[in-house]
Amino acid sequence: MRAFGLTTVRDTQCGFKLLRRAAVEPILRRVATEGFAFDVELLARAERAGLRVGEVGVDWSDATGTKLRLFPDAWRMAVDLLHIRRRLAAERALS
Numbered sequence: 001m002r003a004f005g006l007t008t009v010r011d012t013q014c015g016f017k018l019l020r021r022a023a024v025e026p027i028l029r030r031v032a033t034e035g036f037a038f039d040v041e042l043l044a045r046a047e048r049a050g051l052r053v054g055e056v057g058v059d060w061s062d063a064t065g066t067k068l069r070l071f072p073d074a075w076r077m078a079v080d081l082l083h084i085r086r087r088l089a090a091e092r093a094l095s
Contacts, residue, residue, distance in 0.1 A: 037080035
C-alpha cells in the first residue's frame, strides 16, 4: 500500500482499528471501496484529512481456515488500489 503512495501505515489489513466516530464519519461516507482494500481507502482518506493515524503492536494468533485466496484476492486488491489512487488524485485535482 505504501508503494502505491496511499498510506504510511505498515499493516493496513490488521482488523484491529480504533476510530473516533465524530472524526471518521465524514470520511466513511466517501469510502467507495468494498472488500479487502476498504481499510486502505479508509486509512488514506484519514491521513489526507489530517487525522492522527498510529500503529501499536498486538499479539496475534493465526487461525486456520482463512478465506483469503492468494491469487484472485491479491489481483482484486491491486485493481482496487489503482482505483483508490485514481479517485484520490481526481479529488485532489478538483480541490
